[in-house]
Amino acid sequence: MSDKAVSLSEIDLSLGRGPSRVHVLRGISLDVEKGEAVGLVGPSGSGKSTLLMVMAGLERPDSGRITVAGTDLGRLDEDALARFRGRSIGIVFQAFHLVPTMTALENVALPLELADAPDAQARAAAELEAVGLGHRLNHYPAQLSGGEQQRVAVARALAPNPAILVADEPTGNLDEATGRGIVDLLFRLKRERGATLVLVTHDPGLAQLCDRTVRLRAGLVEEPVAA
Numbered sequence: 001m002s003d004k005a006v007s008l009s010e011i012d013l014s015l016g017r018g019p020s021r022v023h024v025l026r027g028i029s030l031d032v033e034k035g036e037a038v039g040l041v042g043p044s045g046s047g048k049s050t051l052l053m054v055m056a057g058l059e060r061p062d063s064g065r066i067t068v069a070g071t072d073l074g075r076l077d078e079d080a081l082a083r084f085r086g087r088s089i090g091i092v093f094q095a096f097h098l099v100p101t102m103t104a105l106e107n108v109a110l111p112l113e114l115a116d117a118p119d120a121q122a123r124a125a126a127e128l129e130a131v132g133l134g135h136r137l138n139h140y141p142a143q144l145s146g147g148e149q150q151r152v153a154v155a156r157a158l159a160p161n162p163a164i165l166v167a168d169e170p171t172g173n174l175d176e177a178t179g180r181g182i183v184d185l186l187f188r189l190k191r192e193r194g195a196t197l198v199l200v201t202h203d204p205g206l207a208q209l210c211d212r213t214v215r216l217r218a219g220l221v222e223e224p225v226a227a
């Protein structure tokens with residue numbers, strides 16, 4: 001049994017059809033230890049978001065092996081993969097991706113209800129308290145600021161206590177001070193829960209907060225250069 005949070009071996013993936021087909025990931029191998037925070041950096045178009053989607057089980061590679069918390073994702077059928085994702089992987093996007101017709105509480109309760117948690121509403125309320133939004137439970141996303149929406153998204157991602165948390169430029173749509181608050185929150189909750197974090201960022205200051213930085217270039221992991 002592996003004690004890695006994530007293990008990627010020779011991941012290869014092309015996306016698109018015909019002339020727009022792109023060889024996005026070109027043989028990526030990468031291990032992330034349990035409890036580690038890894039910053040994923042690299043130029044625009046280098047494959048960071050796609051790699052995160054593969055780690056999150058939202059995109060299947062053409063070849064290669066991906067193991068998350070000891071489970072080989074390639075061995076799961078679509079239903080089992082969806083269940084595994086709901087339990088074990090938390091995702092935070094740049095653009096929040098909340099359900100607009102649901103309140104903050106309903107958004108956070110949703111993954112818990114899908115996982116048949118008996119106390120979904122109470123747990124969702126506690127998660128919103130933990131991100132400082134105990135006073136906004138019944139607000140809809142449109143009634144919340146960008147920073148507040150991202151706090152709801154963080155609460156939703158962490159509610160099932162996932163083994164890994166992946167975040168794709170989570171501060172990209174926020175001003176600097178608000179973004180800083182989200183980053184502090186992500187790292188605090190990661191520490192408290194003992195979760196593993198893989199964070200895509202353009203911000204060198206943010207990457208520095210991670211235990212380690214992995215740089216992608218044109219679908220490959222760039223070997224670290226000694227300083």
Ligand SMILES: Nc1ncnc2c1ncn2[C@@H]1O[C@H](COP(=O)(O)OP(=O)(O)O)[C@@H](O)[C@H]1O
Nearest residue numbers: 015016020022024043044045046047048049050
């Ligand atoms: N569905 C798709 N079809 C075709 N090409 C895609 C698709 N998704 C991503 N790409 C291409 O793959 C490359 C990597 O994209 P992405 O993972 O979003 O990079 P990054 O997040 O590092 O900016 C880009 O050149 C992009 O145009």
Ligand SMILES: [Mg+2]
Nearest residue numbers: 048049050168
């Ligand atoms: Mg991206």
